[in-house]
Amino acid sequence: MSLSAKAFTVRLMAWLVFLAPVEYVAYIASVAVHEILGHGITAWALGGTFSGFHIFLDGMGWAYAWSEHYPNIVLAAGSVASIASGLALTAVALRVSHPLARAAVLLFAICMLEDGFSYPFWNCCFVRPPGDFGRILLNLDHETLRWVLLVIFGAGYLSSTLFLNILLFRCLESDLGPLGLGRASLIAWLFFGVGGAAVWFGFDWNQVIEDIGRLPQFVGAGLQLAMAPVLVATRRQTVTTVRISRNSRRVYIATAWLACVGLLLALTLWFRHGVEW
Numbered sequence: 001m002s003l004s005a006k007a008f009t010v011r012l013m014a015w016l017v018f019l020a021p022v023e024y025v026a027y028i029a030s031v032a033v034h035e036i037l038g039h040g041i042t043a044w045a046l047g048g049t050f051s052g053f054h055i056f057l058d059g060m061g062w063a064y065a066w067s068e069h070y071p072n073i074v075l076a077a078g079s080v081a082s083i084a085s086g087l088a089l090t091a092v093a094l095r096v097s098h099p100l101a102r103a104a105v106l107l108f109a110i111c112m113l114e115d116g117f118s119y120p121f122w123n124c125c126f127v128r129p130p131g132d133f134g135r136i137l138l139n140l141d142h143e144t145l146r147w148v149l150l151v152i153f154g155a156g157y158l159s160s161t162l163f164l165n166i167l168l169f170r171c172l173e174s175d176l177g178p179l180g181l182g183r184a185s186l187i188a189w190l191f192f193g194v195g196g197a198a199v200w201f202g203f204d205w206n207q208v209i210e211d212i213g214r215l216p217q218f219v220g221a222g223l224q225l226a227m228a229p230v231l232v233a234t235r236r237q238t239v240t241t242v243r244i245s246r247n248s249r250r251v252y253i254a255t256a257w258l259a260c261v262g263l264l265l266a267l268t269l270w271f272r273h274g275v276e277w
Contacts, residue, residue: 002177002178002180003176003177008176008183011175011176012176012186012187014249014253015103015172015175015191016191017253018100018103018249018252018253018256019103019107019191021256021257021259021260022103022104022107022256022259022260023107023111023199024260024263025256025259025260025263026104026107026108026110026111026112027059027111027199028055028059028263028267029108029111029112030082030085030108030111030112030114030115031055031059031060031061031115032055032061033081033082033085033112033115034061034078034079034081034082034115034116035053035055035061035062035063035065035078036053036063037081037085038063038077038078038079038080038081038082039063039065039074039075039077039078040053040063040064040065042065042067042073042074042077042081043063043065043066043067043074043077044065046067046069046070046073046074047067047069048065048066048067048068048069048070048074049064049065049066049067050063050064050065051064051065051276051277052064052274052275052276052277053271053274053275054271054272054273054274054275055267055271055272056267056271056272057264057267057268057272058202058203058204059202059203060203060204060207060208063078064276071139072136072139072140075132075133075135075136076132076133076136078132079115079116079117079119079120079132079133080116081116082112082113082115082116083112083113083116083117083156084116085112085116086108086109086110086111086112086113086115086116086160087109087113089105089106089108089109089112090106090109090113090160090164092105093105093106093109093167094167097242098242098244099171099172099174099175099242099244100171100175100244100248100249100252101252102167102171103168103171103172104252104256106164106167106168106171107168109164110160110161110164110165110168113156113157113160113161113164114157114160114161116156117153117154117156117157117160118153118157118216118220119131119132119133119208120132120133120149120153121149121150121153121154121157122205122209122212122215122216123208123209124137124146124149124150124153125150126209126212127146128209128210128211128212129210130208130210131208131209133149134209137149158223161223161227162227162230165192165196165227165231166230166231166234168192169187169188169192169231169234169235170236172187172191173235173236173239174239174240174241174242175241175242175244176241177239177241178236178237178238178239179235179239181232184231184232184235185228185232187231188227188228188229188231188232189228192224192227192228192231193224193225193227193228194225196221196224196225196227197220197221197222197224197225198221199224200216200217200218200220200221200224201217201221203217205217
């Protein structure tokens with residue numbers, strides 16, 4: 001049974017208020033996984049050094065990590081950790097039934113896989129420092145490897161973005177019920193198209209790939225906009241809704257915002273100044 005216009009609007013706004021802070025926490029978490037779990041722990045495990053890290057409000061970060069004997073492995077480990085974490089979170093999300101909890105896990109998976117696939121893809125397109133794979137390819141000087149990596153990272157980024165966005169869209173369907181063309185189009189274009197595209201312009205890619213300009217931002221934004229009609233076309237005609245109580249919804253929203261505010265304080269007071277030991 002379709003929701004009334006008022007009920008649909010209220011629930012849709014509740015989703016927006018919930019997803020916004022979760023998106024930012026997931027975004028910063030993907031940076032932490034890349035820098036700490038990827039570069040840092042790998043360098044330490046290989047007998048190198050890991051003496052600290054920086055993470056900034058815009059998602060820029062780096063680890064003070066190095067291995068004299070395995071430099072390329074340490075450089076690659078950031079993206080590998082992001083991809084592995086994203087795939088693990090995707091598997092977890094498929095087992096979660098609550099729409100809000102599943103959506104949160106999916107957002108973390110999306111951010112991990114975007115970091116793990118899109119960043120090395122663009123760095124293989126433009127082989128320049130200080131990007132990790134730009135430095136790897138300059139060290140190895142192997143053109144065939146470059147093209148193999150371009151195909152792997154490009155395919156991984158496109159397929160994971162499509163698959164996870166469809167799953168996230170279905171989380172909203174599970175709460176909002178069967179969506180007609182108008183409502184499905186509103187959600188697909190507002191949340192996934194325009195909203196997803198806007199997120200790409202929050203980070204300056206020139207920080208990680210020298211003189212790359214805004215190309216990754218425009219391509220990423222274009223992909224999000226292209227996703228909207230796909231989501232509308234693949235919407236389900238029959239949906240089994242999951243009832244979410246008003247109190248449960250409030251708890252999820254409050255938890256998301258508390259986590260976001262706490263993270264912002266940690267970034268402002270601590271992480272952006274660097275953590276060293």
